[in-house]
Amino acid sequence: MKELFLVHCVDTEGPLYESLTATFERIRQTFGLNFKPSTNQLNRLKAGKDVPEALRANVMDFVSDARLDYNATWTEVDAMLHELMSDDWRMRHADDFGNGYVFSWFVMDHVGFTTNPRQRALGFHAVYEHYQQILSEYTPEHDALYWHFHPVPFSHAANRASCNYSFTNCHIESIGRRLLDHLDFPSAFRPGLHCERPDIHLFLEMWIPVDFGNQAMPERAEDAIQKDVSGGRFGDWRRAKSTWGVYHPDWYDYQKPGGMKRYIARCLNLNARIRPITREEIERAFRQVRNGEPTILSVTSHDQNKMGAPITRYMDLIRDVQKQYPEVRIRHANAVDAVRRVCGVPEQSPVRFDIAWTGNRVDVRADKDIWGPQPWMSFKTLDQRYLHENMDRQDGNHWSFTFDADSIPLGSLEAIAFATNDNYFNSSAYRIPIVDGKPGEPESSFRNHKE
Structure with a gap:
């Protein structure tokens, strides 16, 4: 099938x-x-x-x-979610295997901003914790929380755009806080404004396996006349694969296939003014499957917009196109599971860390290869700062770190956390409380693992 x-x-x-x-x-x-x-x-x-x-x-x-009807308050967002999260609504758009509609929630922290004219939900975890609560209330089986981020512009205005992750370390702190406060380490990413540049390209390769950023499609005349987005200013994927495929990028050009590990999938806009999903693109996806190509048809939208009606139109269009391809069945999936299935990624159990202390030195050993060159390591200090550091690689899957005056003394810390993904996109997270300068017993969390 x-x-x-x-x-x-x-x-x-x-x-x-x-x-x-x-x-x-x-x-x-x-x-x-x-x-x-x-x-x-x-x-x-x-x-x-x-x-x-x-x-x-x-x-x-x-x-x-349709463009200006924003969800301007959490009350309006929640009213929309109450409908979308219901079993009745999801099953109205069920796939051919009896599964209801699935969402992959790429969650952003609005941080690093000093002005906020659009009244965004500012602060670390302001959006994440809201959606944690929503998912715990409705318990959708296949929905998942991932990472989304907009780099901070030079103006520090929350309504302005940037492609420069190197300007601040807010993206690093966003990941570190999510790890330390919620034992969550992301395995998939969606770029803010669909925009990747060399800095975030290289950063993602070290930590996050799955990237739904590719928006390659020929620039339409109506895109070219919109000055804020024309000429590849934001969301530049003009050199990338414009078929419905997944590729490993090149070290020097994230748009070209190359020797990196990360999986980049194509993802067009639903109900947007640029790079929209069209009937032609849906037909292309069905043709690829008919011709034997494993294929993901992916769209993206925002929770600040009313999502229900556009999804209904989209699914109606898919079902209409499907009539021409009776041999093709559709299956809903979250971002990680879809890439696993389409790319034939061999299943693995999550990484387990053995964490051992010798005085003020910690040694971390993984029971198998991890995704990148080292585990992620973050600290929470007693004065409530969240810091990120590199580790010393000893050999193979063994790393260490020494806490002292040249790095940071254990006595100034409240907690330490380590995390990694693996080659099956499982995430493993460990948090160690520090009490009076002494490490306690670690807590752990494993996500995306199929029990």
């Missing part, structure tokens, strides 16, 4: 508010059109008035109700 795997990646960022003035500012930035903000003028733009013919369709789409 031939199967097409469906993955829905949600860039999980929480509520988004946009004022009328901010909407008109985005119109100016995107199209170079200046209008005095007013509800009447917005309605005129929705009707295609006062706009050059060449821009009319784009502007009408840009200001349409």
Whole structure:
């Protein structure tokens, strides 16, 4: 039986508010059109008035109700989730194996910002803990929480964009805090603004096996005239594979297949103004499966937007296309399981660490090969700082670290954590409490493992 795997990646960022003035500012930035903000003028733009013919369709789409109907508060987000999390809604969009709809929640920390005009949920874990609670309440069998991040712009404004992860260490602290506070280490990633550059490209290779960033597709005329995204400024995947495939990237160009380990999957936008999923792209995915190619059809959207109706239209379109390919069955999956299945990744048990202390030195030994060159190591200090450090590799799967005045004394710490993924994308996390400068018994957590 031939199967097409469906993955829905949600860039999980929480509520988004946009004022009328901010909407008109985005119109100016995107199209170079200046209008005095007013509800009447917005309605005129929705009707295609006062706009050059060449821009009319784009502007009408840009200001349409579907684009501007944000979930502006947690109350609105939760009302949407109450529907999407229900068994009834999920089973309305069931796959051909009786499984309900599956979401992969790529969760962001809005951190490093000093201004917040869109009223985002700022702070470490502000979004993550909300979704932890949602998933514990509804207990969807296959949904999973992964990592999403937007690098901090030079302005430190939460409504501005950047592709520069090297400007701050906020992304490092985001991972470290999630590990230390929740024993969670990510195995999959979605880039903010779909944007990867050499810094995050090399960083991901060390730690995170699965990357749903690739948005390769020919640039449409309507994309090229939108100044904020044209020419590869954000989400540049123009050189990457534009088929529905998974590839290992090149060291010097994340868009080219090469010798790295990371798995990059293609993922187009659902209900967005750029790089959208289309009937043609869905047909391409079905053709690939019919021709014997293991295939993931993946889309991404945001929880700040109303998600229910676009998903229904998307699934209706998939079912309509499927009529031409009766030999192909569709299967819902989360991001990690889909890549495992499509790429034939051999199943493994998670890494187990043996953690031993000799005075102020800790030795960490893994019972098998880990994903990257070393385990992730983070500390939480008594004055509530979260720090990341490298380890000393001794041999094979054995690393050590010495706590002293040249690094950090054990007496200044509240907890230490180690984590890794493996080649099957299992994540292993260990946390060791430090009491009066002495290490306690470690806690551990293993995720993505099939019992």
